[in-house]
Amino acid sequence: MVKCIYIIRHCEAQGQSSAASLTEEGFHQAEDLADFFADKKIDRIIASPFSRAIQTIEPLSNRGNIEIEIDERLSERILSTTDLPDWYEKLQATFTNMELKFEGGESSNEAMKRIVHVVEETLKSDVEHTIIVSHGNIITLLLKHYNSDVDFQVWTHLSNPDVFQLSVKDYEVSLEHIWE
Secondary structure, three states, rough: OOEEEEEEOOEOOOOOOOOOOHHHHHHHHOOOHHOOOOOOOEEEEEEEEOOOHHHHHHHHHHHHHEEEOOOOOHHOOOOOOOOOOOHHHHHHHHOOOOOOOOOOOHHHHHHHHHHHHHHHHHHOOOOOOEEEEOHHHHHHHHHHHHHOOOOOOHHHHOOOOOOEEEEEOOEEEEEOOOOO
């Protein structure tokens, strides 16, 4: 049996807060995303509790009558609870030093661990086709877990939305970027 997990980065949003909604364009992108998955079998949807992640997958959820399960572990990674004017450089540094963390934040390894647990639990379940909706930084860390070549530059090239397919057959993992 092949297990397939689609990893989706949310559509264009109005901001970074957990309550930030999709933009008008983001809502159109969510419909396009639902169209993209129209011919794919989906058994389960798991999403970050952030509004933009839920709104990204609602059109597909509604079309397929599939409940959206909320998992806090899919929340975006917290870089710091203090304002970091040089956040971009600090974020980049966390991809080089995976243990580096800033005040109130979590290291790359800590964030990676929580999203990997969601994926591992999904792979152990009886469900064959799952969608996971989350955020760019933590998704990049998940990709890095399965492909050590993934780095900060991969994060800079993600789109909103973006989709990766993680497939597992006979303990062999393959990862493919499938959104254009």
